[in-house]
Amino acid sequence: MYLHNIRLAVALGAGVLSTSSAAAGTSISVPNLNTSEAAKFPGNGDKVAPKVFIFSMFGAEGTTWYDRPEINLLARNISVPCLSPLFPDVHCTEDGDVCQVTLGEAEINAASTVMAVVTSSLFDLTQCYFFIAGIAGVSPVHATTGSVAFARYAVQGALAFEIDRRELPSNFTTSYFAQGTDFPDQYPTDLYGTEVFEVNARLATLAAQFAGQATLDDSADAQAYRANYKTADNRFEAATMPPSVVECDVVTADVFYSGNFLSETFDNVTRLLTNGSGVYCTTVQEDNASLEVLLRGAAAGLVDFSRIIVMHTASDFDRPFPGEDALFHLVSANQGALDSSIENLFLAGIKVVEGILNNWDKVFGPGVKPDNYVGDIFATLGGNPDFGPGRKLALGETGVNPDDL
Numbered sequence: 001m002y003l004h005n006i007r008l009a010v011a012l013g014a015g016v017l018s019t020s021s022a023a024a025g026t027s028i029s030v031p032n033l034n035t036s037e038a039a040k041f042p043g044n045g046d047k048v049a050p051k052v053f054i055f056s057m058f059g060a061e062g063t064t065w066y067d068r069p070e071i072n073l074l075a076r077n078i079s080v081p082c083l084s085p086l087f088p089d090v091h092c093t094e095d096g097d098v099c100q101v102t103l104g105e106a107e108i109n110a111a112s113t114v115m116a117v118v119t120s121s122l123f124d125l126t127q128c129y130f131f132i133a134g135i136a137g138v139s140p141v142h143a144t145t146g147s148v149a150f151a152r153y154a155v156q157g158a159l160a161f162e163i164d165r166r167e168l169p170s171n172f173t174t175s176y177f178a179q180g181t182d183f184p185d186q187y188p189t190d191l192y193g194t195e196v197f198e199v200n201a202r203l204a205t206l207a208a209q210f211a212g213q214a215t216l217d218d219s220a221d222a223q224a225y226r227a228n229y230k231t232a233d234n235r236f237e238a239a240t241m242p243p244s245v246v247e248c249d250v251v252t253a254d255v256f257y258s259g260n261f262l263s264e265t266f267d268n269v270t271r272l273l274t275n276g277s278g279v280y281c282t283t284v285q286e287d288n289a290s291l292e293v294l295l296r297g298a299a300a301g302l303v304d305f306s307r308i309i310v311m312h313t314a315s316d317f318d319r320p321f322p323g324e325d326a327l328f329h330l331v332s333a334n335q336g337a338l339d340s341s342i343e344n345l346f347l348a349g350i351k352v353v354e355g356i357l358n359n360w361d362k363v364f365g366p367g368v369k370p371d372n373y374v375g376d377i378f379a380t381l382g383g384n385p386d387f388g389p390g391r392k393l394a395l396g397e398t399g400v401n402p403d404d405l
């Protein structure tokens, strides 16, 4: 989620407080649903084995999936210990093939909820496709509001040093610079491991093809606002076009930044951290956190890191149109795309879900073999990252000896 106006929707979409609690000294995944309920699900023993697990970030992103003729995600509600107190249940179809959970917003909530799901003994997630589906800010360089973007790279933008501009050296173009460096745009030398995640690019392309079957929602207000991005040099041409399905990458930051300088800063950060391959396009507050947990789950054999789809629909532009005041753009302007972006999560997302289910036996059950590197900057899951300094150097910067792992 990357739009403050929508915070109201969080309250509207909030469920009741969870009554679940894990017994002290036992596994955190003690089920609090009664076991006869659990036993109705197909799968491994008592476990629910979803083929697709949808991750929403806040209330309206979750409820857009409910009460739809194509799918009944409220057929089964499963309380899972340690979910967000606002969204205490995982929601599943009757047969357990598709489940959905609302994580809560920003990196801390996302990581906490995904960890609760991945480690829960209620689920077998080894064959599951994780489908991150949320709204986002969008760069007018690459797409417009209402569009649907599938990412290959997820970059943690604001994991950085920052000095207020009033104390900034005069040769700095931005307040943010990488940890372990003394100037903007230098490669970080102090790595935490969550800087970049790369997911299955072939899977992203297949998902984008499914999403391309959807007729996307749009509004007259959004059309009027996006027309303002027309410039003589056409640098924001993508912003002026109707909504479409695109493949480009996502930046995560807890800070809800906006404006030309910060957008350009995180565009530069994306290029730097992906060694030039990433395309800065959408901006959110959760993905890297969710991906770090899925990475740890994959290292533990609980999930398959090549089965992750990161989809964002664009609710707002990351910067004002030329001549517009940055603060007005962020807090007051009617960009007109919020409702459409939430509707498009479902309209595009259901095509992805149906595409996976309809092609399960031949394609998605066996898996879509990635032809790109998938994983993190430490190469935790093996392979050779096409970004970062390589496993040995990257780990060396943390003070951990790779030979000890």
Ligand SMILES: *[C@@H]1O[C@H](CO)[C@@H](O)[C@H](O)[C@H]1NC(C)=O
Residues within 6 Å of the ligand: 015, 074, 075, 076, 077
């Ligand atoms: C699941 O929870 C929703 C509210 O979140 C409710 O509307 C629905 O009826 C519940 N489903 C079942 C089977 O109890």
Ligand SMILES: *[C@@H]1O[C@H](CO)[C@@H](O)[C@H](O)[C@H]1NC(C)=O
Residues within 6 Å of the ligand: 169, 170, 171, 172, 183
């Ligand atoms: C930026 O300016 C500082 C002095 O304020 C100087 O020490 C530093 O070398 C300059 N950095 C670059 C990359 O030009």
Ligand SMILES: *[C@@H]1O[C@H](CO)[C@@H](O)[C@H](O)[C@H]1NC(C)=O
Residues within 6 Å of the ligand: 173, 174, 184, 185, 261, 262, 264, 265, 268
């Ligand atoms: C982004 O990088 C370009 C090219 O290096 C540079 O000219 C520009 O000043 C940078 N933008 C910011 C905000 O640092």
Ligand SMILES: *[C@@H]1O[C@H](CO)[C@@H](O)[C@H](O)[C@H]1NC(C)=O
Residues within 6 Å of the ligand: 187, 275, 385, 386, 387, 388, 389, 390
């Ligand atoms: C990525 O760029 C950094 C900084 O320039 C460099 O040290 C590293 O070797 C590059 N990694 C790859 C895989 O090209």
Ligand SMILES: *[C@H]1O[C@H](CO)[C@@H](O)[C@H](O)[C@H]1NC(C)=O
Residues within 6 Å of the ligand: 107, 153, 154, 155, 156, 157, 159, 193, 194, 195, 196, 197, 198, 252, 273, 287, 288, 289, 292
């Ligand atoms: C999020 O992921 C991006 C790239 O995948 C990475 O650069 C960033 O550090 C991550 N942030 C967090 C908090 O994990």
